[in-house]
Amino acid sequence: MSRIEQAIEKAARLRKEGDVVHPLPEWSERPQDRDQLLRAEPIPITSPYLVATNGHVAAEEYRKLKSLLLRLNPREQTGKTLAVTSAVAEEGKSITSLNLALALAQDYDHTVLLVDTDLRHPSLHRYLGLKPEVGLVHCLKEGKDLGKVLIKTGLGKLVLLPAGGTVDDPVEHFASGRMKDLIREMKHRYPDRYVIFDTPPALPFADAQVLAAALDGVIFVVREGHARPGQVKEALGNLKGATLLGTVFNDVSSAPGQGAYYYNYR
């Protein structure tokens, strides 16, 4: 915990400095660019875990989750930035983020920006079968224009901001003023946009904690048979200060006929 606290302190310090060091870059995107951004050939979905768009029984659950979020975040409000996290690794954060994003992107009313903030172990691009060369890391480290790194998926109105690589000190980057500006930019650019941040697990790293504090809400993923209740409780305790919207109970073994199968999406 002390490590996390140190990281938070460091992040707070950097944020102060960042205000000075990193000026807000010029946002080149215009409303007409948005339409252009959304106009793209849909990329083929190969991952069997991306069920939100097909007739899988899980798709219905994602749709329900989407409805709940829409109710929680009416259109008028600007609070549409969500962090998706979990207590420990491999609980299905990325899958949940992707499926939720896909479900939301199918709505005509919303555009969805899915941000891979798991700078330790980025994975969203792999599920979509992409190999991006640039991403969030470049925006943060090199001040690259956000508009240049977004990937058009053609899947509804879903746009992906890939991680673009890994860094050793994500917390420091997330706590920086640059990140703050990026979030603000992402959040306010289009009023109908939902921004979903896929984060690392909350218990071993402070990433999610730092990010969640800057976002409108947190969705906590718990996978059946993974984290213990104590871990979940502790992780939730770490997220104090953020708005916890609720949990998603993932990978639930159901009727006996379906068996209890694992899926490995790393």
Add this chain to the structure above:
Amino acid sequence: MDQGFNELFKYLQIVYTRRYLCLLIALTVMTGIIAYSYSLPRKYEADSTVFIEENVIKNLVKGIAVTPEMEDRVRVLKYALVSRDIISKVLAELEIDSTTHNDSELQALITSLQERIQISVKERNGLFTVSIVDDNPRFAQGFINRLINRYLEENLSAKREESYGASRFLHEQLALQKEKLDKAEDTIIEFRKSQGIFLSRDEKSLLEDINQYQKEIVMLRLSSDTLKARRQQLSGQLKSLDPTVAIFSEKQVEDRIATLERRLGQLLLAYTENYPEVIRVKAEIDALRQGGEKGEEGLTESRLTAVNPLHQEIQQQRLTVEAEISSLVARQRLLKELIIAREGELKHIPENRKQLAVLEQERDSHRKLYEDLLARLGQSEVSKQMEIGGKTTNFRVVDPAVFPTVPVSPDMVRMILLAIAGGLAAGVGAAIFRDFLDGSVKNVSQLQELGVEVLAVIPRVIIPQAEARRRRKDILVFSAASVYLVGVVCLLAFEAAKRIA
């Protein structure tokens, strides 16, 4: 019901989820138990069945001859077979005793054998089985057979001796009792003699006698009183009578003289003058004549008197009465004496009787014992004759011990069954235990308990390729496990067949 089904289903699901762990543990435990069983030293059991044959003659001589009951035989048999004596003899016969180094080793061997000899009896059938378990099948077989033979030999001779001994003993006792009985009889006779007549009478007859005597006394008194009254009457009568009566008056003197003269004449015809009667008659005549003359001179009348016969007769009667009275008195006195004597006897009777009763009781007990012994002697004689004729119960070895080829311990059939059951139980137990140890979140309610809202429950996504892979792996693993299990079952069948054979 539903609850129970749910519980069962829950456990089945746990086992299925952790099926590899379950299989691994099950097969490991199974293999472990089987390997352990095979590593145990082999123990062989040899047994021999002996039949206690009861001859038909037993029923015929029931109550006449003494034959031991089956229960007694079996009870004795159990103790006798494991006796140190027999075992050490058998060991000597088998030359095992020489292999032991010292007494304590031999002792330990005997104790071990005693503990291992098992005797089971089917009482009603008269069959019993003697068995022993040993590492060495040859020793087990030899030991059991020798043990049985040794026992039978010793038992038969002992039985015969027993019968003879009983007969001999009874003879001795009989002579002793006879002596005692005779002595008791003699004592009684002596006592009777010493007590004489008393013992022939009892109190009742004595009392009757006394009563009788008293009655007689009363009767005697009555008679005596009657006689006394009669005597008084006779005395009165006697007083009123003259002792003499006048034979004639004066006028009769001449008649009398004439008569006397006639008489004198008659007498003189036969006798001389000196014949007393003649003298008396002459004197009387003279007297009469002189009397006549005196009368003429002094008395006016003269009379001749004689003894009064009536007086005489009454007097006679009185004397008779008096004699009777004195006789009665004497008789009374005698009766009184008798009464006193009887009363004396009456006092002594109880004591004497008691003494006699004691003597008689003693004699009776001796007699009874003597009679009993006599009867037993009769039975014993029959028994002896039966023993001689070999007609009592007999032991017959129905099934001698054969060389045991299949070990009884470890019971491989049981051990393999145990291994299968134990393996399955351990496997299932391990799966359930592993699940118990796994404290991860497994249902929605656990999340709700944490106080967070559950927005969605996403079911497991099944990937066909992964599923197929998993299936292939399952088939492979379960096939291997099945082959192994079939091997175990074959081993079980083999062991079972070996045992039956």
